[in-house]
Amino acid sequence: MWFRCVHRNRGHRPANPYSTQVKIANWICVSYGRSMSHSDRELEDIKRFPLTLVLAGLGYVENKRKSSRHSSFMVNPNSNSKLVVSLNTNGHWRFFPIGSTGRGGTVIDALALIMGFSIGQCRQYMRPLLSGSIPPARRPDPCSYSLQLVPVESDIAEVQRLFYQSVKPLENGNHAYLNSHRKISAALLAKPTFRGAVLTDHRKNAVFPHRDRDGQIVGAELRNVAFQGQIKGGRKTLWYSQGFGREEERRSLLVAESGIDACSYAALFYCPNTCYMSTGGTLSPLQKDLISSAIKKLPSAAGGMVTVATDHDDAGDDIAAQIEAIFESCNRGDLHFKVHQPDTPGWDWNDHLVHTVDPSPTPKLDLD
Known part of the structure; x- marks a missing residue:
């Protein structure tokens, strides 16, 4: 029950602050206010308790x-x-x-x-x-x-809720869209390199989660027939194969423009000690910083390589040039660097894979 500390003054006479009615009303308001203040503090303490x-x-x-x-x-x-x-x-x-x-x-x-x-x-x-x-x-x-x-941050917490409640692992690498339409085999997606990195959701989209430098989910690439999007409210960082915390197994990096392109390149030139990465499109300052960090973390090993597998177009050339500049700034003379694009102008690496598996494929319906 709410009490209002407003007292009617009949005949416009000022209220007597010493009257019993005014004293009681003020006491109720003050006491009730103190009670609510204590109650609110307790609720706040509960919400802050681990x-x-x-x-x-x-x-x-x-x-x-x-x-x-x-x-x-x-x-x-x-x-x-x-x-x-x-x-x-x-x-x-x-x-x-x-x-x-x-x-x-x-x-x-x-x-x-x-x-x-x-x-x-x-x-x-x-x-x-x-x-x-x-x-x-x-x-x-x-x-x-x-x-x-x-x-x-609350928006990232919401992204993680949506992700964990709708996303699940592939069963033995099986995904109708990736296997049939994109010609990325279940055998490849079931390898330890990609297990847990390529997922699906309740709409049967292919899901490529993006993580921050600490490994927490902050976004995801979503792909399906005639559909290309991102998880609602997500941020674009990097998708990468080989589960977080396995940096010691990496010898080389492969950077592509999408998760599908990275997997397609792996289908053509698989290397178990390569970490396959995707930028999900053009590079942001944060992504440049993450790529630089990944290059610097690569161990010194014979044959260590950073490969940029972009599309054979102007946008792909621009991304490749930016990553090459990042590589040079890392001073990793112990590593090799190369840009590898499909021979056919306008193609990405999935175009190359699809035409390699089936020389006369049906046209893609994706929003590439």
């Missing part, structure tokens, strides 16, 4: 392999419930569920989802945690969760 610790106390365990500095992938071994937890830049911890279309939410929403708690029950459950009065013997194993995460 959700990973709360979930660990409910039996969830972090999957270290699927987690990063920015997000924690937590699984309940009993129910097989999977949640991805992140920390927003406003200090609020958030989650979203895997395997459903729910939007997730804050610590309060997590307790409502898992335990069926009302807001009042959430407050009661969280008060011992907020006060630090949980006995050490009842605290979860510190190895089962991450207490700190690097904050994620």
